[in-house]
Amino acid sequence: MNHVAFLTAVSAILDDSQIKSDSESLNHWGKDWTKHFTPNATAILFPKNTKQVAAIVRLANEHRVSLVPSGGRTGLSAGAVAAHGEVVVSLDKMNAIGKFYEADRMVEVEAGVITKALQEFAQSKDLYYAVDFASSGSSQLGGNISTNAGGIKVIRYGMTRDQILGLTVVTGKGDVLELNGGMLKNATGYDFRHLFIGAEGTLGFVTKALIKLEKQPVNLTAMVLGVPDFGSVVQILNEFSKEITLTAFEFFDQVAIDKVLSAGHAKEPFESRTPFYVLLEFEATGDEVMDDAMGVFEQCMEKGFVLDGVMSQSVGQLHELWKLRESISETISAFTPYKNDVSVLITHLNDFISNIEQIVKDNYPDFEICWFGHIGDGNLHLNILKPNHLSQDEFFAKCQSVNQQVFETVQKYQGSISAEHGVGMTKKPYLEYTRSPIEIEYMKALKAVFDPNGIMNKGKIFDA
């Protein structure tokens, strides 16, 4: 590893404004939203095009310098943290929205385009970019693709993976691959596009993507329902799914809503308080759909799955109801939550959540738990809130010691230890709870094909 020689060589292909090594920049671009690691980057590079990325990768191979790909750095698993003297390659300057293919409802974006900018572009064309989540104002498409980001509309539109019709990547060897060219049908051998999606930058860089846009949803309408127990949440999902195409099905618990309401981040949906809440959304395309929705709602009331409920009558009310769900992350961040992001089959959700509640109760009777998540996708966010009397270090240490039991329960139900946050460094010790040792061996062998010198995002997902 020879950083000086590498940076000297790089300075021949990048101009001064594209290389930063002041301590503020190293700290800023060296970390993501994860707080457990101390950033320690050697330099930050800002390539302007795929060719420059490829040149950087080839030089990094020559000098055996480790690179960390960097997008909006909103990750929650330390996938974009440079903690070991790596050189960070930021895609910030590659943020152009390129050619729009109207007939194909497709647009080309560079990796550094912000999620929200793509959503706004789509809207300007009377179309819709369907992936949406809390960090859409600063997350970048390249990062979304590399972690296969999910969010609140997955039940209807799928993950980021499902929006990607083509990719330009630079492999860890420095080869540029143009993958799939935007086609819906292309049966010509292995689909590397899907290998790079979710690879967290360990195989190379995503530099461009061809993104599918959708028709704008029509007359989105939300219901918030008060629910007596978690079993009813799953029942409500089943009942509505049978009759209606849902665009979202979220849940949260009383702890979550109490904190959101006391922080003044949203309005009370109805007077009664219930242990759980459901926020569901659909396109009210006509009277038939509305009748169906009301019919299911009434059935759920009769069966006791729902105790109270409210439905949005306007776009304003829709946004008000969504605030109940969307403010949770921000609100609880004041309580230093220890976050887990797990998924299991919907079939197993009920048993799984009882198991987890018991584990936390047994181990930490004095900890407050806050549940919310994308139940329609089997995805639960388990947040353990820090009691005042514990220091942050003590609290995290205690949480980590319970992790093993949580992840053993995930494994028992054949679930995922990371539904949408990726593995990065924080989940790496637990990867075997979801992927078998033999799968991990194949992952390492595949990485060796695309990145034989192991320069790409070293130590993320697994230790090669």
Place this chain on the structure above:
Amino acid sequence: MNHVAFLTAVSAILDDSQIKSDSESLNHWGKDWTKHFTPNATAILFPKNTKQVAAIVRLANEHRVSLVPSGGRTGLSAGAVAAHGEVVVSLDKMNAIGKFYEADRMVEVEAGVITKALQEFAQSKDLYYAVDFASSGSSQLGGNISTNAGGIKVIRYGMTRDQILGLTVVTGKGDVLELNGGMLKNATGYDFRHLFIGAEGTLGFVTKALIKLEKQPVNLTAMVLGVPDFGSVVQILNEFSKEITLTAFEFFDQVAIDKVLSAGHAKEPFESRTPFYVLLEFEATGDEVMDDAMGVFEQCMEKGFVLDGVMSQSVGQLHELWKLRESISETISAFTPYKNDVSVLITHLNDFISNIEQIVKDNYPDFEICWFGHIGDGNLHLNILKPNHLSQDEFFAKCQSVNQQVFETVQKYQGSISAEHGVGMTKKPYLEYTRSPIEIEYMKALKAVFDPNGIMNKGKIFDA
């Protein structure tokens, strides 16, 4: 390669009914629907479970025997043909429909389950398996997955890839991998599931899958439209796509409809004859949708994109209209068609088709061409019909000599030389028109990871 020792070892794990080597069986299971290759299999094996498949693969590695995975053998690219003394491993006896996960709308199937059987199972649960195509009565799920089969509902539901929530595979090394476990959200490293989908059995065997089922479509309604030129076909697609969620958008030309009608395979949709026809379908969920559809139809008439049209008023009429499209393959098979299956972006369709028409006209003014395809996916089936005065060999030779020009045109528009039929052996010489030499090198390197001794479906897609 020692077939005798291999088969002796195999006979210790399979019973007599699971091994066939009579010439009728060798001929039957040694080929698919492709007619260009002479089957020449050494034996046919019928494992009953994943464990037996893995045992066969490990023995094949030991004895360096080449295996050909075999499903419903309805492929059109010779992906399942054993032409070089291979041992065929048929999944025919692994045809159980397994556990149904109601809350997840998911079912486990073995690789040998027939597509139609899965469609019927879904219907019995008031659900829908969305992938459908001409050979659904005999194609098997394992083959569909290995070729990422498409068909007539891709515009609404996607390819086979989009239905697969989990896979059990046996790699070419004989390792059993359980991939993704049915989860919608699972961000834990490389998604090998997508690597095996579309790999045509060159990386290993697919033995089981977890398949997503959909809500039953409601009140499917079809229109058949008479269209003056190909440009109007694309315009009609654009106009309808803006207003309506289409479940199908197919096209065919006058040659196709003439032959279908004279064979008595369908009824005339309306009196006038037009150069092109569109069959589109949507869910008429309510009056609003119907009004939208009629509105767009009238606009298209006014603009001259549509000359005549008819809409189904009942399920019976829906099926009648579909016969116009669905009978084409069977009808033209009497004319020994030379089939191409290409795709380009919808943006390029119009220019592409003009280019191809010119090429065929210049080279073979006396050949009849029949076009049809899944225009909503940019997928065109170009069929060149054999004139009576040519022998089959002369005809195929002439077609192959024009292939290069066809595929150069595909390349010019950055399209695919095989949209949904796979590469197998028939498209192998043309792979570089769609995939770059460097991509093909990476494919070979990946194959070496999963199948280091090169025993899996050797000589398919590429020569390793």
